[in-house]
Amino acid sequence: MIGIGGFGAVYRAIIPNSGSLLAVKKITPNSIQGIREFAAEIESLGRLRHKNLVNLQGWCKQRSDLLLVYDYIPNGSLDFFLYGGQRGLSWEQRFRVLKGIAAGLLYLHEEWEQVVIHRDVKSSNVLIDGEMNGRLLYSHGTAASHTTNVVGTVGYIAPELARTGKASTRSDVFAFGVLLLETTSGRRPIGDGDGDFILVDWVTECLQMGSVLDAADARLERRYVAEEMEMVLGLGLICSHPRQESRPTMRQVVRYLNCEDQLPTVDRRGYTDDDALGSARRANSRLLEVVMSTPPDLGSDMYSSSSISGASTSSIYNGR
Known part of the structure; x- marks a missing residue:
């Protein structure tokens, strides 16, 4: 066993003839809304294939257990590199990872046969x-698309998702914006060394002070292309805009990251406290406090304390 996720244990498996490694997740029967819904979702979404997704290779029912077979990804999760690993990531590696995840989300949103909302974009x-x-991990077979509860992880949840419980491609974009800021700054979305810390607000303050590069991870020791760093931080703020209609699509995000389009100017005046956007950001911060203070109905002590109606999957590959 290499980890325990919210929906069951995860094992590393070896194919005898080839020696190939796979990750096998054993689903507990009471964690899904029924075998028929599970089978229908796997039959459909199990066909998702992209180089920047963790692909589902197959599934089977063995006695009372449901087994999902995934690609085995050897290096663990991004959050382990950012916060728990002995070896950090260079700026080039971080930028490469972010561009890959953006491409994977674009595939889910626009390039497959139907729109797929991820619902839980986060570093783990x-x-x-x-x-x-x-490689973005998508949790197949957990019936997330059928729930009326808020699905996601505190710190990445868009304000409209927290209010209505309805996920959309725009709420995925919001979470990806937080991921951009997290990866460039090396700081957690909320409570990083300070219970009141909110990453989006902190980067906004750096922008207001005219020194957005102060938000860059100090461990990089300024070994980055300043223009790229400024672009990614600015894009993170645009993607995490409190108004969903003001966020770009993932296709636009990919074009910005690949320098195919120029990022719109992130006006410092747009983030001051005395205008509508500043009010929206303050309201979003208050909403986040409400979400954090509301105990989620998780139904299992194996869930991450930061997850709402879902579990952190970093344990799948990190053994945590």
């Missing part, structure tokens, strides 16, 4: 393969 769901590419 970003896995790093042997070539240091980012």
Whole structure:
């Protein structure tokens, strides 16, 4: 066993003839809304294939257990590199990972046969393969699309999602914006060394002070391309805009990251406290406090304390 996720244990498996490694998640029967819904979702979404996704290779029912077979990703999750690993990531590696995850989300939103909303974009769901590419883990078969509860992780939840419980491609973009800021700054979305800390607000303050590069991870020791760093931080703020209609699509995000389009100017005046956007950001901060103070109905002590109606999957590959 290499980890325990919210929906069951995860094992590393070896195919005898080839020696290939796989990750096998054993689903507990009472964690899904029924075998028929599970089978229908796996039959459909199990066909998702992209180089920046953790691909589902198959599934089977063995006695009372349901087994999901995934690619085995050797290097663990992004959050382990950012916060728990002995070896950090260079700026080039971080930028590469972010561009890969953006491409994976674009595939889910626009390039597959139907729109797929991820619902839980976060650093622990970003896995790093042997070539240091980012691979986004999508939890198949957990019936997230059928729930009326808020699905996601505190710190990444868009304000409209917290209010209505309705996920959308725009709420995925919000979470990706937080991921951009987290990866560039090396700081957690909330409570990083300070119970009142909110990453989006902190980067906004750096922008207001005219020194957005102060938000860059100090461990990088300024070994980055300043223009790239400024662009990614600015894009993170635009993606995490409190108004969903003001966020870009993932196609636009990919074009910005690949320098195919120029990022719109992030006006410092747009983030001051005396205008509508500042009010919206303050309201978002208050909403976040409400979400954090509301105990989620998780139904299992195996869930991450930071998850709402879902579990952190970093344990799948980090054994945590």
